[in-house]
Each structure stands twice: as structure tokens, then as C-alpha cells.
Amino acid sequence: MKVWWLAGGAAALAVAVVVGVVLTGGDPVAPAKAATAKVTRGSVTTTVSAAGTVQAQQSRTLGFTGGGTLTELNVKPGDVVAAGMVLARIDATAAQESVDAAEESVDSAQDALDRAETAQATAASTPTATASRPPGSQSGSQGGSQGNGQSGGQSGGQGQSNTVQIASDNLLSAQQRLNNAKLTLVQANAKLAGTVITAPVAGKILAVNGTVGSNAGSSVITLAGTGDVVVKAQFTEAEVAHLKLDQVARITLPDNPGAKYDGKVIQIDPAGTVSNRLVRYAALIAFDKVPDTLLYGQSATVAVVTASADGVLSVPSTAVHDGKVVVRVNGRDEERAVETRLRGDVNTEITSGLAEGDEILTAGR
Template structure:
């Protein structure tokens, strides 16, 4: 047998290996990026195109508060003579909570009423005027020898300045009586609304200060009512302090912080769910009431999604609970998920089945014979875990889910032909999204 020279044999072997490598690489590349029909990869998972509801949500964190919570104080200070409630008591609107010594207030009112009576008498006197006699200017006798004419009768004269002064003093006296009456009323503290006594800060015999208010107490409810009230970080509800603090779960609200990207998606009226850290498994329904236009924090983000771009700016939203709130308490920490997009009766596939970005979206449809076809689709709403398919697929079709391998598809790192664009590259659909899948802040979906 004729033996080839060593140099020619090496060249021939290298040529054969080169052809084999190129052929194998070309086959792998076609399997990854080819647009024509090809057999489905062994072990690839498939799911059916289904019809249902696609939801997109954003999440935040905060705490419960009640606009009906109130801190009530005496408007007239003094020594407590009685305390009529204790923590845990349920009270009705107008119920007596306590009293302070009313002796001084009673005396002041009596003096004010006496001054008012005197002022009323002065006005009456000024209105009547002062009687004065006009001088007698007639002659003592007439030419005809008739008798002298009688002197004219006295006429009252009203001094306008004196009357104005008397009336001003009367107004002052009436104001003094009104103030004294309010002070006397303020020695008895009554509940401004129904609720449960959370705390009582003093006992009989103690001295309490007054608020100089205009009623039986001042209500210091939480600021998160109705309007745009997020002037501080959500999750730190208003601290109530007073002689008596009343709590009332009716009209319970939750104020939560959201990342700047998520906050832009919030609108009043959107539906939401609220979960409480202290009450596992309890889910409450809620509705967005208002969204603040001012940031509430500039420090580190404490939840509610990735603010994006390294920023930790957050905005607060106030939501009202529509579920029963009788067993809830102000201050309970909560997680909130707001539905910012919903497509009902929509064809959908898992997010992992869709490749590409923008208008260039595709899915891999697996036919009955096992062949896989790359199919362009139009995506509508991008949900938390599924995407709405507007066109390109039919209900019941099987689509292939993307697989993740540490070595990549076809044996190439990253699943792409060396130097190629990478057919298996992750899709980034924008940061800031978060949903039920993550249970908290979420970054871009891949």
C-alpha cells in the first residue's frame, strides 16, 4: 500500500475536520435561527394557546389608616374631676368622656352675663336720649293786653356718638358671654364620633391643658383622606395624641408608596388587592382614591418595584378599602397590588413563549407532526405572567416555551452561533414592572 507523505496526510485530515465542523455548526445555527419548518427539539415544553383574562399589575407597600380615628382634648383646661371611659370601651357620638373642674368657668360666665345686662341698659338709655328745655323767647304780654304764651314742652335729644359707644359695648359684652359659655361647655369632653377608646392619657385629679377650641374637643384624624395628602412617607401613619384617642375602622384606607415608573400607571378608580403582613391569607379589595404628584422619599426604596435607573424616588397613592374592615386596625402594614391593565376574553400565551421586542414578536408553534414553525404574532397587553395575542395564533395551538441551559442551545454559549445575534437573547420590556409573579418590586421581564 502506498503511504502518503506526512505533510499531505495532515492537510487532508484537517480539511475533513474543517468540513465536519462547519457542517455541524451550520446545522446548529439553522436549528436555532431557521425560519423554515423543523422538528421540535426533544424535551422542549409546550403549552396551549388559551382564552381568558390577562392582567398587568404594579405593587407597593404601606399601612392602614382611618380618617375616622381621632385624638380628642378638652377645649378648657383644668383639674380632672372625672374620667368616664377606659381603653377598650366602645363609645357613641356625643358620649361623655370626662370632665374638668367647672367652678372658674361658671363664675366667669355669671360675671359676663351681668356685664351684658348692664350694657343692654346703657343702650336703652342712649336710645331714649336726654330731655332738655328750650328757652322761652316770647314776650310777657301782647299789645292787646292778652296773657303771656306758655313755655314749649321739653323734647328728647339723642346723642349719636353716645349711642354708638353703648352699642359697641353691648356687642363686646355679648361676645364675652358667648366665650364664657364655650369655656363652660369645654369642661365636659364628648366623643366627636363613634369608635373604640384606644388610650386615656390622664386620671381624675390630674391637670390637663385646654386647646382653646370652639367645641367639646379637637379631632386629629389621619391626613390620608380623599385628597392628595401624601406629604410624608406612606407606612408612617399620623401619630395621634390626646386625652382620649378613638379609633374607628369604618372608611379604612391604605396609603402606599410606589416607584416612579409604577406611579405613572396609577389612576383613581383602578381596582386593587391588599394583603396584610399580620393576617396571612387575608386578601382585601380596594380602589385607588388619589395619587400624589409630589415625591415622598428620596432615600433607598423600600418596596413597590424597581424605580429604574438607580433612582429611588417614590410617590404615594391613597386607596380606600371596599371589603369589610370591622376587624382591622390602623397602622397594620400592607402590600398592595393595583391592576393597571386588563384584557378579558383574550387569547394569551405565557410570557416565556414570546421572543423579540416591539413589533417584531414571534412564537414557536409546534405542529401535530412535531415540526416547529417560527410564527410572527402581534402582542397586545403584556401581563404579569402572560401576554395577550392579538393576531397570529388560534386557540388550542401548541407553542414552545423558551428553555434555559447553562451551556446554551446547540452547544454554543448563550444559545447562538458564534458571532451571531443570539436568537435566545432575553427580552427587556422596560423596568419598573412588578406583579403577582414577584410579590414585590420587579425589574424588566426577560
Template sequence: MKVLPRRRRAVLINSVLGVAVLAGAGGAYAAVTSGSDGPARSGARTVAVTKGTVLATVSGSGSLSSPSDAGVNFTTGGRLTEVNVKPGDKVAKGQLLGKVDATAATETLTQARAALTAAQANVAKAEAGQVSSAPSSGSSSSRSGSTAASVPAATPTVDPAQLAQARAQLTQAQNAVDAAQRAVDGTVLKAPAAGTVASVSAKAGDTVSGTSGNGSGGSGGGNSGSSGNSASSSAGSSSSLSGFVVLTNPSGMQVTANFSEADVLKLKPGQAATVTLNAKSGTVLNAQVLSVSSLPVSSGSSSGGGNAGGGSAVQYAATLTLTSPTDDLRSGLSATIQVVVGEASGALSVPAAAVSGTGANRTVTVVKADGTTVRTPVTVGLEGDGTDQIVSGLTEGEQVQLATVSSTGNGGFPGGAFPGGTGAGGARNRGGTGAGAGGSFRTGGGGGGRG
């Protein structure tokens, strides 16, 4: 047997490998460039053009809060004589929460009322004026034997300065009575609205400070006692409120959520939304956008649910009102929010993965009854979550081909692209290249982000 020289054998082996590589590359390139008119690709998925509702949403994350939550305090400080509620109690509007010793306040009110009575008398006296008699012209008994004299009638004289001073004193006295009465009333604390007691900061015998408003002041120098210890178990945003009693009320519950800078531009008051509680994933609540902030709330935070592109972490807050029943909800519960920013009812639609191209140059691959395919131009309306509205170019029931992305690609090349080429597609962005060029990524429907 004749053995080939080593060099000739190497040349022969390399030639065989080169032919194999070129054959494989040619097959791969043909697979990549196919898809105009011709038979449907083997194994390609097809779906029917359907009619229904196309929705476009953006997502955010936030927590529940209630504008009715409040921390309430006595307006008159003193020693607590009664504590009538404990954490967890449900109270009605006007229900008694507690009392402080009213002895000093009552004494002050009594003194103020006495001063008011004296001031009222002084005003009456000043208004009556001073009485003076006209000088007599002589003894009437010596004239013509007259038995009586004619004496001029007394005339009142009102001093304007004295009257003004008396009236000013009366006003001061009335103000003092009003203030003393408020002080007495302030020794009794009642619920300003219905709700649930989240915390009680003091117990009977403790001293609490007085305040002219709610939500501040808190307890004075007294010990919190057992009731105060219960406050540590209060949930939600009640921890941001202070007061002798903190009340929570789910009525009028709202959600404050953060959205990416790309998504917040799509939000408007009145848009419908759904709220999913993170602690109860099966609970979905209806909501409506109430307001959208024009100022950023964070930078460098990843807490928002929106899919902002370009690596930007700037977020904006939006407030939503819950329209579902809120009786069993608590302030502070975290939630995920989906806001409907676009809706097309009775629309023809296909999965986003079936649409190729950008802008006005959109096409789909229609699969005919005989298995052949035709690349068909279409006009896309609303780009929804995983589906696109088709305004023109298709009819209901037509079969369209979905784009396929394989980990090994066509012809054995990664990504289905000829070596050194631009790739066969994969995830694309609307409006440009890169993750953030077109704003939010679209999810669902197997389509991924498109450009």
C-alpha cells in the same frame, strides 16, 4: 510490543480529544440554532393558546391608616372630675369621655351674663336720649286771669357718640358671654365621632391643659395613672396622635403605599387594586387608587414593593381607599398592594415564556399536529403578569412551545450557548438590556423578565 515515543503519544491523545470537542461543539451549536421549521425539540414544553383576561399589575408596600383617627382634648383645662372611658372601649359619636371641674368657668359665665344685662340697659337708655324742657315765657297765672299755662312737650335728644359707645360695650359683653359659655362647655369632652378608645392619658384627679383644637395639647402636669399605662398597648398610627383620649376608627380606612419610580408612572386615580395584610396573608381586600404623589418619599430605601430597575431606590407614595369592609381592621397594619394598571378581557394569550423578540419583531414557535414546529410572527398587545395578549398571528387552541432554560444548557454548555457566544436567552428585558432598561420586571408564568 512497540511503545510509541512519548511525544508521538501526546500528539495522538490531543488529536482524539480535539475531534471529540469539535463534535460536541457542533452538536451544541446545532441545538442552539435549531427552532425554525423542523421537529419539536425533545422534552420541550408546549401549551395551548387560550382566551381569557390578561392583567398587568404593579406592586407596592405600605400600611393602613384612617382619616377618622383623632386625638381629642378638653378645650378648658382643669382638674379631672370624671374619666368615663378606658382603652378598648367602643364609643358612639357624642358619647361622654370625661369632665373637668367647671366651678371657675361657671362663675365667669355668671359675671359675664350680669355685665351683658347692664350693657343692654345702657343701650336702651342711650337710645331713649336725654329729656329737656323749653324755657318758660312767664307765669301764666298773671295773664288775663288764665288758670293754666301752655308748656311745650318734652323732646328726646340722642347723643350719637354715647349711643355708639353703649352699643360697642354691648357687643363686648355679648362676646364675653359667648366665650364664657364655650369655656363651660369645654369642661365636658365628648367623642367627635364613633370609634374605639386607643389610649387615655390621665385619670380622675389629674390636671389637664386646655386647647382650642384636637390632636394636640395632651395631658397637663398630672400623672397618667393606670389608664395612661394602658395607652402603651395601643396599636397602629395612634402612637402618632396625642390627646387626652385617642380614638381610632376603621371607617374610611386608607392605605398609603410606596411604589418604584418606574411603576408609579403607570398609576392613575380610580384604578382597581388588592390589599393583602402581611399579618393575615389569607385576607385580601379590594381597594381603589385615590391619589398619586408627584414628590418622592424616599431615596435609598428598599421598603417599596415595586420592582424598579437599574438599582434606583426612588419611590413615590400613592393613597388607596379600601372598598371592602373594614370593621375589624386597625390603623398601622402593614400590607402589600397590587394595582391593576392594564386589563384585556376576552383576549387570546400565551405565557410570556413562549414569546421571543422585542417590539414589532415578536415570534412564537407553533407546534403542529405532526410534531413539527413553525416560527410564527405575532402581534403582542398587553404584556401582562406572566402572559401576553396576542392580537394577531395565532388562533385559540394552537399549541406553542415554551422557551426552556437549563442550568447545564444545550449540548452540555452552561446557558445553552456555544463557548464565547452571546447565550441562548434566559431572562430578558423589554425595551433594552440590563435589569432596569425596560422598567419593571414581569413575574409569574415562568417567563421572568423580558426585554
């Protein structure tokens, strides 16, 4: 019995060896190689990411100062326009007639003012009656003569004073008339200018209300300025705690996922909104340069850089565990304590314990 049991055990062992050789293709199983990486010098960044939508932070409603028939419409929704471009016009016949009439009124008032100034100057320079009285004539009736002279001088002086006052009043009236005429001309020119809509800033047309031949008023075109385009993204409570104004952001659009557009944080809402018991805070990220193909309402992803360090030693974050890394030296692995500072999204900054070029295990021991 004992001999049989031993023989059976040997046979079973032989079978197991054969099966093992067959399953491994005849070669012994080698231990998996540990992934390694070099200690490098470069940048370490940490970001918070969120999804959002592209929208106009501010839009402008453009129209005419008065109603009229739309005679020219040069844009449609989606068009990109430059500042100063003529977007639309209405019939300006009546407005031009008002300007012509106002200009004639100004010319007439100016002529009247010129005449009033001349009359006022003439009245002021006219000599009094006493100034032309002949000298001498001392007689027995000297007192009476003197009295008559004084009376005549006084009458002449009063007449002179009245003439000057009338001329001064006429001059003031003429000046007021000219001022009113000029104001009317300014208003008429403003109304004429209001028959044309020009783009106040470069931007994109969001909406157009009206067609050529229809009556148009104060709301015809909606324009979003180039600098007014933002991504409104929602961040969690933990994420928004790291956000600050003017932080750099990278924006990704679904129609071109390989492109990264630069931007920055321009607004962080102080109050959050609750959705499914999760509080989120909205933040606005503005484009540094808005893409020409940008579509309002399209989705976008933003990654805001909340901290960064440049020109520092770093290793993959997966290599650091409890302040230690595994370093490979001359084919042997040894554990080494390191000091770290910034733990980024991919790499961790090393301040001591390693040198540039050291080989470390990326997943520790």
C-alpha cells in the same frame, strides 16, 4: 477471537435491555406531554408590588380648652369611635357659673338699651320753646319783644339740642355695653363646651393621656380618622416610574392573607431614600374601606395596577416567544406569528394571529 467478541457484545446488549426493562417497570418510556391552554377573552393587568406598614396619615390631638379635673373617660387605645361620640369630660362647675353670670349681664345690658332707646325717642319728639310761644302782642316795644322772643327761642332750641345729644350718647353707650356682654357670653359658652371632648370624625383611638380624677389639659386623646389610614410602601426606581395618583391597588394584610382590600395611590414622594446603595421611593396607598381589625404599625403588601385591558384575547405569557406561539391544530403543532399589546403579570394580550378557543402550547416549542 472474533466470534468471542461478537458473542460478548450480544450478551452485553441483552443485559442492557433487561436492565432497561427492569428500571422502567417493563414499559417503554413515553415522551412528556406538552402543557396546553385555550385562548380566552378577559382582562390583562400589570402590577408593581411592594411591602409597607399601616400608619395614620394624619392624627388629631384632642383636649380641653382649659384645665380641670377629669371626671369622665370613655375610651382607651384601640377603640373605634363614631363622629360626635363623647370621649371625655372635666368638672364644668366653674364654667357653668361663668355662663350664668354672662347671661345675667346680657339681660341687664338689654334692659339698659331699651331704656336708652325710649329716652332718645322722647328727647327727639319734645317741642321747642318757640313752638309754644303765644301769637300776637304787637306793641310799641315790638322790637324788644321780638328780640326777647328770639332769645327765648334760641335758648329753648339749644336746650332741646343738648337733650337729644345726651340721649344719643346714652343710647350708644348702652349698645356698646350690650355688645360686650354678648361677646363675654359667647366666650363663656365656648369655655363650657370645652369641658367636653367629642370625636370630630370617625376613627380609632391611638393614645390616651390621663385617668379619671387627674388634672387634664389641652392634650388628652390622640385620634386617627378613618379616612386617614394608609399603607406607606417603598418602591424601587424602576417601579415608581409606573406609578400615578389614583391608580387602583390591592392591599394584603398578614393576619388575613386570603383577603384583598381595595385602595388607591394618594401620594408619591418626589425624593427617594438610599438604603444599601438602592434608591427607593415611598408612596401612600389609602384604603377604600378601612377594616375594623386594622392595627397601626402592622406590615402590609400592596399591588398597584399600573396598566390593564378588559375584554381582550389573551394567552399565558409563557406561551409567547419572539412574537410567536405554537398552536395545536388537529393533533399537530405549528408555529404562528402573533401581534401583542399588553404583557401582563400572568397573561399577554393578543391583537391578531389567534382566535378565541385556539389551543396553544403554554411553554412554546
